[in-house]
Amino acid sequence: MSETVAVIGGSMTKFGQREAWIRELLADAGEACLDDAGVPSDAVEHLYVSNMASGEFEGQTGVMNALAHDLGLLPAYSQRVDQTSASGGAGIYAAWQSVASGASEMTLLVGGEKMTHRSTAESTDIIASITHPAEYKHGVTLPSFAGLTARLYLDRFDAPRESLARVAVKNHENGTRNRKAQFQKEITVEEALESPIIADPLRLYDFCPVTDGSAALLFCPLEVAEEYADDYAVVSGVGGATDTHVVHEREDPTTMGGVVDSSEEAYEMAGIGPDDVDVAELHDMFTILEFLQMEALGFAEKGHAWEHAMDGRTKLDGDRPINPSGGLKSKGHPLGASGVAQAYEIYEQLVGEAGDRQVPAETGLACNVGGFGNCVTTAIFEANR
Amino acid sequence: MSETVAVIGGSMTKFGQREAWIRELLADAGEACLDDAGVPSDAVEHLYVSNMASGEFEGQTGVMNALAHDLGLLPAYSQRVDQTSASGGAGIYAAWQSVASGASEMTLLVGGEKMTHRSTAESTDIIASITHPAEYKHGVTLPSFAGLTARLYLDRFDAPRESLARVAVKNHENGTRNRKAQFQKEITVEEALESPIIADPLRLYDFCPVTDGSAALLFCPLEVAEEYADDYAVVSGVGGATDTHVVHEREDPTTMGGVVDSSEEAYEMAGIGPDDVDVAELHDMFTILEFLQMEALGFAEKGHAWEHAMDGRTKLDGDRPINPSGGLKSKGHPLGASGVAQAYEIYEQLVGEAGDRQVPAETGLACNVGGFGNCVTTAIFEANR
Numbered sequence: 001m002s003e004t005v006a007v008i009g010g011s012m013t014k015f016g017q018r019e020a021w022i023r024e025l026l027a028d029a030g031e032a033c034l035d036d037a038g039v040p041s042d043a044v045e046h047l048y049v050s051n052m053a054s055g056e057f058e059g060q061t062g063v064m065n066a067l068a069h070d071l072g073l074l075p076a077y078s079q080r081v082d083q084t085s086a087s088g089g090a091g092i093y094a095a096w097q098s099v100a101s102g103a104s105e106m107t108l109l110v111g112g113e114k115m116t117h118r119s120t121a122e123s124t125d126i127i128a129s130i131t132h133p134a135e136y137k138h139g140v141t142l143p144s145f146a147g148l149t150a151r152l153y154l155d156r157f158d159a160p161r162e163s164l165a166r167v168a169v170k171n172h173e174n175g176t177r178n179r180k181a182q183f184q185k186e187i188t189v190e191e192a193l194e195s196p197i198i199a200d201p202l203r204l205y206d207f208c209p210v211t212d213g214s215a216a217l218l219f220c221p222l223e224v225a226e227e228y229a230d231d232y233a234v235v236s237g238v239g240g241a242t243d244t245h246v247v248h249e250r251e252d253p254t255t256m257g258g259v260v261d262s263s264e265e266a267y268e269m270a271g272i273g274p275d276d277v278d279v280a281e282l283h284d285m286f287t288i289l290e291f292l293q294m295e296a297l298g299f300a301e302k303g304h305a306w307e308h309a310m311d312g313r314t315k316l317d318g319d320r321p322i323n324p325s326g327g328l329k330s331k332g333h334p335l336g337a338s339g340v341a342q343a344y345e346i347y348e349q350l351v352g353e354a355g356d357r358q359v360p361a362e363t364g365l366a367c368n369v370g371g372f373g374n375c376v377t378t379a380i381f382e383a384n385r
Numbered sequence: 386m387s388e389t390v391a392v393i394g395g396s397m398t399k400f401g402q403r404e405a406w407i408r409e410l411l412a413d414a415g416e417a418c419l420d421d422a423g424v425p426s427d428a429v430e431h432l433y434v435s436n437m438a439s440g441e442f443e444g445q446t447g448v449m450n451a452l453a454h455d456l457g458l459l460p461a462y463s464q465r466v467d468q469t470s471a472s473g474g475a476g477i478y479a480a481w482q483s484v485a486s487g488a489s490e491m492t493l494l495v496g497g498e499k500m501t502h503r504s505t506a507e508s509t510d511i512i513a514s515i516t517h518p519a520e521y522k523h524g525v526t527l528p529s530f531a532g533l534t535a536r537l538y539l540d541r542f543d544a545p546r547e548s549l550a551r552v553a554v555k556n557h558e559n560g561t562r563n564r565k566a567q568f569q570k571e572i573t574v575e576e577a578l579e580s581p582i583i584a585d586p587l588r589l590y591d592f593c594p595v596t597d598g599s600a601a602l603l604f605c606p607l608e609v610a611e612e613y614a615d616d617y618a619v620v621s622g623v624g625g626a627t628d629t630h631v632v633h634e635r636e637d638p639t640t641m642g643g644v645v646d647s648s649e650e651a652y653e654m655a656g657i658g659p660d661d662v663d664v665a666e667l668h669d670m671f672t673i674l675e676f677l678q679m680e681a682l683g684f685a686e687k688g689h690a691w692e693h694a695m696d697g698r699t700k701l702d703g704d705r706p707i708n709p710s711g712g713l714k715s716k717g718h719p720l721g722a723s724g725v726a727q728a729y730e731i732y733e734q735l736v737g738e739a740g741d742r743q744v745p746a747e748t749g750l751a752c753n754v755g756g757f758g759n760c761v762t763t764a765i766f767e768a769n770r
Contacts, residue, residue: 069630077625101485240462245454
């Protein structure tokens, strides 16, 4: 039997356009996380850094070694975890494994990315390197896939275009309650529907922004958690899966196979089903992905997630709030940070520290997606308070 | 108690200047490894890819998702492990954790790098991004550190310059017995001592080459190993550590702190000491590093490793052969592959399949170093035959 793993602290920096470089962003989140948990730096045995592309964005690699040094964790083991835009979720899996295997009794996970100093064209080039070169060369970038898939979804399931706008409106509304979010701005359905077309039928407000930022979580065995904290969360389930690298080889582009597979693993480990999940952070890099993930996770019937958005069931006061943090849409999407920040929001909700965004929750789920569903991790957390 | 982890298969591609790109190199080693173990691709649950910089070298990221696809492993979980030039060793630690934690019952690790299509200046730039920017900007690259440290070592311990040449001569000699090694060429002490100066007192033959290649290992719990193989190896100890990111902050540059710390962890877990190790693969990116690691691992007294080289104790027929594969010096150093290839050599030695390089061994050790000792993993394997 492996160790039961707890999360006893968390943090995130302000997301947005930041002057700091990657080493500072990572150090800020890491330090704040140790402070939050009241754990001294010399207690940390393993450090994982979720980061996709500091080499490409800044010409700086070895950021995990630098961070171990900067935080005074030496001689702690340090390693970088990359799973493209799902690097944060993969970091959660890595941190869980490090504690569950007994290799570490105190594991710090810090995810971050510094992106906004590069032009949109440069960032797009770096991000597009995730995909198959044949797709990229022919101009099928991630936004293009999102447009194609949104068109198919709306047509096949007779969903109104407005339902996608409602995802953006909700996530922007939630973001105004999160001072760390990139955007602090409500938008209307009309504004979303009239914003400039990016990849038809998707418009500007269907896309997450380019963002700098970092987030951190601290993991340890359950019995160690009890020494440091009264309120904490337990990682009750975690799973990961890969889908085809070439998107056109998928049988049904509206089904996110990696989400199905990774969540089945996580549900089984946690011994629960989708109905037991009170709150979730999903990877809404594009609004359409919130629907596809809700369906793949079993939160809605196939082809019906859009109805939840229209009915307001995913809002803060709905049956099951989705993306209370503001999601990638409003909070921002610093690649390697996003999966960690999702789990940080769930942690805050479970320990009752989510402030104006607080929802009643005992069980929360975070789903982090890389590429266009090429790789996915799903993690389930339970409150222990 | 965590699971005992076995290695039931391994492979490496020919190292050298290769026409294949990174995806092909990784797929070649991965496929050969599954074949070697007789394990079907659909049995693989986790895939780890050790790779430092496919994005920087080739503009291709997401190589772990691509490889899972190419090898038919879907929906297996896939993740990239980066620890700069120690990415392979970090991959061993990650693979071990995945099995030891119970997350995976069959984990494939593939390490690889494609480098030779870039100019030496470009490669040097990419590799130098490991170091602190202040060092790099002032021209203190990894070869410079090696030169400075070699000078200090030779002076302080009254070691003859010839002792470094003997490391190169031995590793080239071993490489002639390894058809996968980049170099198949014996050299003499005189040739090594008269080769062009690179970073005084180090000369051309004190440095490993730039290399393309990949290597793979297959990990599973002990009881699963018994289903597939009669002869296999057990990971009896593993440890990892980080040293200062800024090299000049180290108290004594001739002591590799990361090697000391990671090997102490590995020895403790294995319940053995240095004298119990029959054969080792060390990270001889520069000849001087073979001495520093031998001393940090406890194979030689501080300041005395050079005597082992002069006496021939580290040769194939010596007391404890070091780098029977030819080492990074002769086998080549495709960054992400090297740590995996080191452990593959130990595996081959322990299962008695090392051919002309076979030495008598029950216990073997692999030590993989990133940066100039910035991060290190040490793994100990025991024969089970």
